[in-house]
Amino acid sequence: MRIFVLGLDGAVKHLIDRPELPNLQKVIREGCLCDLISRPPITSVAWTSMVSGVNAGKHGIFGFRIGDKLNFSTEKKAKELWDYLPSIAINIPMTFPVRPIDGIMISGMMTPELYENSVYPASEMEYLKQIGFIFEPEIDLKSCGQSIDIKIELIKHYLDYNWELFFVVFREFDVIQHFFWGQDLPYYQKIDHFLDWLINEKNLFHDEQTSLLIVSDHGFAPVDKTFDLQEWINQNGYAKQVMVGGWGALYIKPETENEKQKIKKGLEENLKQIKYDGKPILDVYPREKIYWGPYAEKGPDIVVSPKRTLGFTFGMRTGKIIGASIHKNGCHLEEGVFAAWGPQIKELRDINREARVYDVMPTVLELAGKEVPKEVDGVNLLSY
Ligand SMILES: [Zn+2]
Structure with missing residues (x-):
């Protein structure tokens, strides 16, 4: 069994299950669809869990950066799908620099402008330049549209190569939904037309030897307010004790273990008390609730996630604890999507368990007839 994984960064159920997208809808209705939980919903962490089957405490990627240092694939500690299957892996975040695999790898988000080490084998770079491949689209609808079109052309080019796993990520939807919420339909329609081509023309x-999975690393919701975490830390007397990392990551600076635990408890309680219209603004996760494994200690002490359901986003310095969201009008939700379609796929709709991003890797491996390694945290979603 071969598996084609269509990764749509930030896709959420109601955006792909629409009558204007008849092929996506057909696949979802005939196969199965469920929420795929991503906690915390951070792109770099989630895609790494998806392809390695483990939580960040085992794969070592807790965000795009550690402190002020950017994070790259060289920090990854876990085996990934392409270590088990001949693969074509395209544009998956946190795969730069690429490493030799049995197949072809084109890196994704976090690829610097210099093109070295972004493609394996390096000889493929010529083809990429020829078609004008875009590693990461600009914050611009035209650039996103072009990037999608070029990537579809590239997929068509590689489809006849030898692979058991074809894993491609369309990062464009994350960009479109962050900055152009509500204008996504024509771009999902490009995917829908491509799916039509895959199913009905390419056959x-x-x-019955190939299955289709559609996955996203988190969902999305509209936002209009922003919570300035650094400002809250400053105004509440934590500036000397706590460092704010990327996306809601809080590191308590080294003190004695006792002192650290005391600060952590107090901080956790105080963060939970922050309210807007009488409702808590933040989901607060102490490290031990979301990360386990040999590298968990390297993760943030606390991760906070703004409640998108109340319209909150993060990451902008406004100088006010709560301010208006100026540039972003959409932000990540924990509920992404998992859809599967093909000869081996059973009905999943009534599944009585929570599907997690790290379940994707064991699901792919078992579909491909391989054994799932013991250290993997996830389970095969299609066997439940
Ligand atoms: Zn994402």
């Missing part, structure tokens, strides 16, 4: 799934 990719015709021989």
Whole structure:
């Protein structure tokens, strides 16, 4: 069994299950669809869990940066799908620099402008330059549209290569939904037309030897307010004790273990008390609730996630604890999507368990007829 994984960064159920997207809807209705939980919903952490089957305490990627240092694939500690299957892996965040695999790898988000080490084998770079491949689209609808079109052309080019796993990520949807919320339909329609081509012209799934998975690393919701975490830390007397990392990561600076635990408890309680219209603004996760494994200690002491359901986003310095969200009008939700379609796929809609991003890797491995390694945290979603 071969598996084609269509990764749509930030896709959420109601955006892909629409009558204007008949092919996506057909696949979802005939196969299965469920929420895929991403906690915390951070792109770099979630895609790494998805391809390695483990939580960040085992793969070592807790965000785009550690302190002020950017994070790259060289920090990863866990085996990934392409270590088990001949693969074509395209544009997956946190795969720069690429490493040799049995197949082809084109890196994704966090790829610097210099093109070295962004493609394996390096000889493929010529083709990428020829078609004008975009590693990460600009914050611009035209650039996102072009990037999608070029990537579809590239997928078509590589489909006839030898692979058991074809894993591609369309990062464009994350960009579109962050900055152009509500204008996504024409871009999902590009995917829908491509799916039509895959199913009805290419006959990719015709021989019953290939399954389709559609996954996202988190969901999305509209936002209009922003919570300035650094400002809250400053105004509440924590500036000397606590460092704010990327996306809601809080590191308590080294004190004695006793002192650290005391600060952590107090901080956790205070963060939970922050309210807007009488409702708590933040989901607060102490490290031990979300990360376990040999590298968990390297993760943030506390991770906070703003409640998008109340319209809150993060990451902008406004100088006010709560301010208006100026540039972003959409932000990540924990509920992403998992959809599966193909000959081996059973009905999943009534599944009575929470599907997590790290379940994708064991699901792919078992579909491909491989054994799932013991250290993997996830389970095969299709066996439940
Ligand atoms: Zn994302």
